[in-house]
Amino acid sequence: MKIAVWHNNKDIRIEDVPRPKPGPKEILVKIIACGICGSDIVEWYRLPRAPLVLGHEIGGEVVETGGSVKKYKPGDRVFVAPKVPCMKCSYCENDHYPACPNVKDRMPGGFAEFIIIPEALVQRGAYLLPDKISCDQSTFIEPLACVVRAQRLAGLQNNRTVLVMGCGMSGLIQIKLAKAKNCKIIASDINKKRLEFAASMGADILIDAAENIHDRLIAKNTKKADVVILATAALSAIEQAWKCVDKGGAIIFFAVPRPDEKVLIPINEFWTQEIRILTSYYCGPPDIAEAINLIESGTIIVDDMITHKLPLTKILEGFQLVMDADKSMKVIITPNE
Ligand SMILES: [Zn+2]
Ligand SMILES: [Zn+2]
Numbered sequence: 001m002k003i004a005v006w007h008n009n010k011d012i013r014i015e016d017v018p019r020p021k022p023g024p025k026e027i028l029v030k031i032i033a034c035g036i037c038g039s040d041i042v043e044w045y046r047l048p049r050a051p052l053v054l055g056h057e058i059g060g061e062v063v064e065t066g067g068s069v070k071k072y073k074p075g076d077r078v079f080v081a082p083k084v085p086c087m088k089c090s091y092c093e094n095d096h097y098p099a100c101p102n103v104k105d106r107m108p109g110g111f112a113e114f115i116i117i118p119e120a121l122v123q124r125g126a127y128l129l130p131d132k133i134s135c136d137q138s139t140f141i142e143p144l145a146c147v148v149r150a151q152r153l154a155g156l157q158n159n160r161t162v163l164v165m166g167c168g169m170s171g172l173i174q175i176k177l178a179k180a181k182n183c184k185i186i187a188s189d190i191n192k193k194r195l196e197f198a199a200s201m202g203a204d205i206l207i208d209a210a211e212n213i214h215d216r217l218i219a220k221n222t223k224k225a226d227v228v229i230l231a232t233a234a235l236s237a238i239e240q241a242w243k244c245v246d247k248g249g250a251i252i253f254f255a256v257p258r259p260d261e262k263v264l265i266p267i268n269e270f271w272t273q274e275i276r277i278l279t280s281y282y283c284g285p286p287d288i289a290e291a292i293n294l295i296e297s298g299t300i301i302v303d304d305m306i307t308h309k310l311p312l313t314k315i316l317e318g319f320q321l322v323m324d325a326d327k328s329m330k331v332i333i334t335p336n337e
Contacts, residue, residue: 002015012316022117026069027072028117029114031059034139040319060135071126084125085103087285092284111315124285136309140330141295142288154280158182158183160226164231165189165209166189167231171232176202186221189209224245232255247273248274309331
């Protein structure tokens with residue numbers, strides 16, 4: 001079978017390896033679709049583990065099961081989480097699943113024709129896809145779950161005003177979910193095409209991030225935003241974010257700058273205004289369940305975000321499309337086509 005081994009964004013090698021056999025408690029999944037995530041192209045985040053097979057937004061089909069697996073059978077269509085928290089430690093008990101220190105097994109990267117799902121994930125990280133969710137749509141479960149979590153942590157309620165800074169794929173999903181909550185959405189980005197994408201996803205007001213975002217926000221909306229979502233790691237965006245959040249509001253870091261970049265927080269101003277600064281990383285089992293419901297019920301439509309589907313042999317082109325920012329929204333790799 002073929003796998004795509006990532007060395008860096010310009011060097012992804014298609015290799016032939018033997019198709020693995022599942023152990024007694026494992027299953028073998030054929031990857032039908034695997035999305036390229038914005039985090040896949042962040043080299044400072046990925047390079048320490050390279051070379052590796054990336055891909056954590058999957059939709060697949062069970063083709064073989066280990067002798068003691070009862071939950072799944074060949075032909076079942078599944079989504080599998082990249083990793084599962086233990087659900088027992090104090091972090092898990094307090095809804096900080098992404099901080100669980102007991103994560104051992106990870107899903108092998110989905111940019112491969114087949115993957116072995118390890119025991120812990122077979123037990124607690126795999127989800128049968130409802131009939132209404134296709135494998136292409138399944139690639140949105142994990143990114144949507146991360147967005148569900150971010151908005152939940154920020155306490156984003158219906159009918160609030162939200163500023164989404166950065167309109168790459170994750171920003172667009174933020175817009176979709178906020179729209180489903182009937183929020184007023186202001187989107188900013190330096191890229192005109194991405195602002196067009198944001199408008200088509202439901203953003204009410206568009207702001208060119210090269211301008212003074214605060215001034216444009218006040219001019220177009222008369223007040224600041226209740227929640228500011230940073231879906232970009234640009235330091236210039238962070239600087240502007242501080243000025244755009246209303247009293248009692250929240251700024252949520254959905255993306256962060258490189259580890260060597262420092263961020264200055266105007267904490268003295270925020271103190272009397274009761275402004276919260278939060279981070280949100282990855283997602284937990286309740287967020288995944290919620291994301292599946294949102295897609296299955298049609299509350300969140302994902303099909304209109306898919307702009308490209310490419311075979312595994314064209315994965316380099318797929319990464320380039322994601323890096324180019326204005327040429328694509330969701331790029332999906334279909335390893336078995
Ligand atoms: Zn992702
Ligand atoms: Zn835990």
